Amino acid sequence: MKRAERLHALTEMLRRRGVHGSSAERLAREFAVSVRTIKRDLAALERSGAPIWSRPGPGGGYGLAVGSSLPPVTLSPAQAVALTAAVAANPDAPYNDLARAGVAKILDVVDPRTRARADELAARVWVDAPAAPSRAVRSALEEALTEQRVVRVRYTAETGTVTTRDVEPVLFAAREGRWFLVGWCRLREAMRWFAVARIDRATALSIACSGHTVAEVGRPPATSRPVGGQDA
Numbered sequence: 001m002k003r004a005e006r007l008h009a010l011t012e013m014l015r016r017r018g019v020h021g022s023s024a025e026r027l028a029r030e031f032a033v034s035v036r037t038i039k040r041d042l043a044a045l046e047r048s049g050a051p052i053w054s055r056p057g058p059g060g061g062y063g064l065a066v067g068s069s070l071p072p073v074t075l076s077p078a079q080a081v082a083l084t085a086a087v088a089a090n091p092d093a094p095y096n097d098l099a100r101a102g103v104a105k106i107l108d109v110v111d112p113r114t115r116a117r118a119d120e121l122a123a124r125v126w127v128d129a130p131a132a133p134s135r136a137v138r139s140a141l142e143e144a145l146t147e148q149r150v151v152r153v154r155y156t157a158e159t160g161t162v163t164t165r166d167v168e169p170v171l172f173a174a175r176e177g178r179w180f181l182v183g184w185c186r187l188r189e190a191m192r193w194f195a196v197a198r199i200d201r202a203t204a205l206s207i208a209c210s211g212h213t214v215a216e217v218g219r220p221p222a223t224s225r226p227v228g229g230q231d232a
Contacts, residue, residue, distance in 0.1 A: 002111040014064035021063030080118035140202035145169040154201040168209040
């Protein structure tokens, strides 16, 4: 049994056991592997986001929260490298750190042979990525957009003028190789596009946004679309 198949079967076994759980020794016997291997598999599932619980001591063991399950991960080496390359080539993209963590979780539960082939293929893909903006700036912008709170930014315009503004974030947009925060500028009382690379300071405030929507930004450029869009 390949590791990815074992991880899926292990998840389903724990789910069926419900609140009773199962000991590592019993799981090892079921899958004909060592206790050490089972514990590594359980750790990998937990890192991938599976809600695994454990009880120490006599009568203890491992279990999975009721109602949860984890689908099998069956990526090809090329698919694994595609994910890795996309994240590596866009270090300044919103939520890039979370994307890298997500890819790491996925790669952690693919079978070892696929992982080895993906690692070899990844060495044949080079990226020339731009330097990312400050992590503190990106974190504040991401938090403000996610939580729909006002963000205070210090912004340098192309003319060199520096202003501090309170912005209600509406969306992130990539255009011509640059990332922008698009939002309602309370200083100008209008929707504005702010190049993320030109924001040198950002603080997510406790003030809730007033409800400006994506529709107010207008239609995206002809070559753009939301990342959740489907191919026509």
